[in-house]
Every structure is written in structure tokens, then in C-alpha cells.
Amino acid sequence: MRSMTNSPDTPGPYTLEELDEMGVAHDEPPEFFCEHCGKALSARCYLLLGGTAWVPYGQCQCEGAITERRREEDRAHAQAVQRRIRELQKIGIEPRYQNAILCRDDVISYLATFGEHKGNGLFIQGISGSGKTSLCSAIVRDLHDAGHSVFLVSASEMLETIQETFDKPASTANEIARYAAYELLAIDDMGRESGSEWAVSTMYRILNKRYGCMRPTIIASEHKLSSLGVRMSRRGDPERVDAILSRIKQVCALVKLPDVDYRIARNGFPVR
Ligand SMILES: [Zn+2]
Numbered sequence: 001m002r003s004m005t006n007s008p009d010t011p012g013p014y015t016l017e018e019l020d021e022m023g024v025a026h027d028e029p030p031e032f033f034c035e036h037c038g039k040a041l042s043a044r045c046y047l048l049l050g051g052t053a054w055v056p057y058g059q060c061q062c063e064g065a066i067t068e069r070r071r072e073e074d075r076a077h078a079q080a081v082q083r084r085i086r087e088l089q090k091i092g093i094e095p096r097y098q099n100a101i102l103c104r105d106d107v108i109s110y111l112a113t114f115g116e117h118k119g120n121g122l123f124i125q126g127i128s129g130s131g132k133t134s135l136c137s138a139i140v141r142d143l144h145d146a147g148h149s150v151f152l153v154s155a156s157e158m159l160e161t162i163q164e165t166f167d168k169p170a171s172t173a174n175e176i177a178r179y180a181a182y183e184l185l186a187i188d189d190m191g192r193e194s195g196s197e198w199a200v201s202t203m204y205r206i207l208n209k210r211y212g213c214m215r216p217t218i219i220a221s222e223h224k225l226s227s228l229g230v231r232m233s234r235r236g237d238p239e240r241v242d243a244i245l246s247r248i249k250q251v252c253a254l255v256k257l258p259d260v261d262y263r264i265a266r267n268g269f270p271v272r
Pocket residue numbers: 034035036037038039060061062063064065
């Protein structure tokens with residue numbers, strides 16, 4: 001019996017019996033054979049543009065057909081994996097960190113209430129190798145998957161991309177506006193950048209704009225805030241540095257990672 005949804009208004013596919021039952025004029029179905037074992041396959045008919053189009057129907061279960069379908073599935077899977085890698089790289093997550101696991105309750109609850117933060121972010125502090133980049137990557141990935149516009153970048157790379165636009169003032173402003181516009185921006189490795197007066201003032205422009213627009217920023221650093229301030233003040237304007245630190249203290253909750261270098265610990269070296 002043909003189902004109610006298969007009215008002649010829909011293109012099908014229909015069996016020969018269904019076409020006859022509906023009184024649809026049609027040509028005789030051609031014979032279809034499995035290209036691997038030669039077995040005859042049944043035919044179904046699509047009604048298109050007033051004509052008919054017969055197609056083979058059903059999957060042959062012979063070894064050749066199964067192998068080919070599996071190969072096709074593997075190819076599709078590999079392509080999907082590559083697409084996902086590129087998608088996450090576009091938001092700043094490198095392949096090494098793309099499968100990072102979120103394992104901190106404070107960060108998980110931060111993400112669970114993300115829409116209610118009104119501009120509040122996180123200051124993630126931990127020694128080199130303690131998992132700052134992994135944590136930032138997991139946060140950015142999960143927010144991206146939830147449909148938010150997010151970006152992860154190291155402080156020095158962010159400043160370099162802005163510096164590259166120096167000869168075109170309009171592009172410099174655009175680049176700064178881009179970093180200010182993400183719903184969430186995660187700045188990794190703060191304190192490793194050059195610390196020049198320009199770097200400090202550019203960092204301030206971005207953070208201050210985000211602060212004003214109540215867009216949350218996540219900052220990760222191996223330095224505690226006080227030593228971050230000392231580092232940035234070496235060559236930058238101390239007042240600007242104070243303004244940066246004050247913004248961070250106002251709107252970022254501290255996430256202190258354990259002083260363990262997991263990269264070294266994993267390889268059997270003594271943990272410092
Ligand atoms: Zn076959």
C-alpha cells in the first residue's frame with residue numbers, strides 16, 4: 001500500500017505498482033544491476049517535470065558493494081574531520097588544543113551562565129604548561145559551538161596583526177574594532193608581548209572598548225597580575241598599565257591553575 005504522503009503531488013520515488021494504482025502514465029522500468037556482483041536491483045520512479053526518471057533502489061549486500069559504501073563513509077568522515085579542524089583554526093584554536101577537555105567546575109559554571117555575565121570575563125593564571133591554552137581553547141570551542149562569535153589569540157599575535165596594518169591607518173582601526181567586536185575574546189599569554197608603549201596603549205584600546213561595550217574578555221597569563229603590571233610598565237606608560245590592570249580586576253574572575261607543568265609531567269620528567 002502506498003502511504004498517504006506519496007500523493008502524485010510529490011515527486012516520489014514510487015514503485016511500479018504505486019504508479020499503476022495512481023493511474024500515472026509511465027515508461028517501463030529499466031533493469032538495474034549491482035556493479036559488483038551483477039545482482040538485479042529493484043527500480044523506483046521519480047515524477048519530475050511531467051516526465052519519469054527510474055533509479056535503482058535499495059543497497060546490495062554483496063562484499064564489493066559493502067566495501068565501497070564503507071570506503072565512501074570513511075572518505076566523508078575524513079572530510080568532515082578536516083572541515084572541523086579548519087573551522088576551529090579560523091577562530092584561533094590550533095589542532096593540538098581542539099579536543100581540550102573542560103575540567104574545572106568554576107569555568108563550566110561560567111559557560112553555563114554565559115549570557116548573563118554582562119561583560120564579566122576570566123583571568124586565568126598558571127605557570128607555563130599548566131594548561132592555560134587548553135582551557136582557553138575548550139572555552140572558545142564550546143561557545144563557538146553554542147553559536148557565539150568568539151576568538152582566541154595570543155597577546156603578541158594580536159598586536160602583530162595590528163602592527164602589520166601600520167601603513168594604513170583605516171585598516172589599523174578596523175583591526176582593533178574587529179578584536180573589540182567579538183562576543184568573547186580570549187587573549188592568551190599576556191605578558192609575553194613586547195611591552196612597548198605602543199603595545200600597552202593598543203592593548204588598552206581593545207580592552208577598554210570591550211569593557212565599555214560590556215563584552216567579556218578572557219585573559220590568560222603565566223604572571224600574577226602584580227608581576228604582569230611590572231612587566232608591562234618596563235617600557236609602557238605606567239598609567240595605561242594601571243588602567244589595564246584595573247579593568248581586569250573589575251571584570252575578570254580569577255581562575256588559578258595548579259602550579260604543575262603537565263607537558264613535562266606527562267613525559268616522566270620531575271614536576272617542578
Ligand atoms: Zn552486489
